[in-house]
Amino acid sequence: MPYLSVPGDIDEKESTARSEAAHLVALAAQGDQVAWGRVVDHYARLVWAVTHSFRLTDSDASDVSQVVWLRLLEHIDRVDPVRVGAWLVVTTRRECLRVLAFRKRVLLTYEPDAFDVVAVDQPEPDAELLADERAVDVRRALESLPDRWQQMLAMLMADPPAPYAQISEQLNIPIGSIGPIRGRCLDKLRVLLAS
Structure with missing residues (x-):
């Protein structure tokens, strides 16, 4: 059994x-x-x-x-x-x-020289870091400008830029003065960024 x-x-x-x-x-x-x-x-x-x-x-x-x-x-x-x-x-x-x-x-490839060519259009690894630091510097320089200049530059840098007539009306600046004020703003920013 x-x-x-x-x-x-x-x-x-x-x-x-x-x-x-x-x-x-x-x-x-x-x-x-x-x-x-x-x-x-x-x-x-x-x-x-x-x-x-x-x-x-x-x-x-x-x-x-x-x-x-x-x-x-x-x-x-x-x-x-x-x-x-x-x-x-x-x-x-x-x-x-x-x-x-x-x-x-892992990327498998049969071409022995597949990784020899580096893409030329790619930014350097630290380029983004440097651009970020530069943007912080520009923001600080802009903040040190008079409020009216800051508003005018913001309107001019908008996408699309505000027309001179709108800037004149909102900021109470004569249309003929916008260009020269803009030039003085940019000169002041260059000086601030250089120091």
């Missing part, structure tokens, strides 16, 4: 296997190299199965596996020995996701 497994037998076997694995992890945490080797042997298939569920290449799967074992070695004294299997699964998944995210950023 064939042997039928009873659920209690399976639970006992699993419980015994877990307690043996937990004991090995505890020994490995104390520096036992034989126990460490047995822990790796015991859980290697689990780590391999997780890496392959992400459909990584063999080299990426090997890299992930090595990193996972290194992480376990680094944190073995903090990992609950009973839950080391779950810890390995979570760590392996995270590492697989990291590898997949990195792969998305």
Whole structure:
């Protein structure tokens, strides 16, 4: 008569296997190299199965596996020995996701000189920073001008610029004076920016 497994037998076997694995992890945490080797042997298939569920290449799967074992070695004294299997699964998944995210950023090309030519129309890396600093200087210089001049320059720099008739009416400046005042404003700004 064939042997039928009873659920209690399976639970006992699993419980015994877990307690043996937990004991090995505890020994490995104390520096036992034989126990460490047995822990790796015991859980290697689990780590391999997780890496392959992400459909990584063999080299990426090997890299992930090595990193996972290194992480376990680094944190073995903090990992609950009973839950080391779950810890390995979570760590392996995270590492697989990291590898997949990195792969998305890599641009594969077959042309050996594809990256030799640099785009010439791109600004220098610090050009934007310098432009921002210059804009702050210009704003400060503008703020030091009389209010009426600031308003007039704002209207002239609007897109599209306000017509002279509108500027004359709003600021109560004769149309013939707008050009010369504008010239004095710009001269004053040049002096302020030069100092």
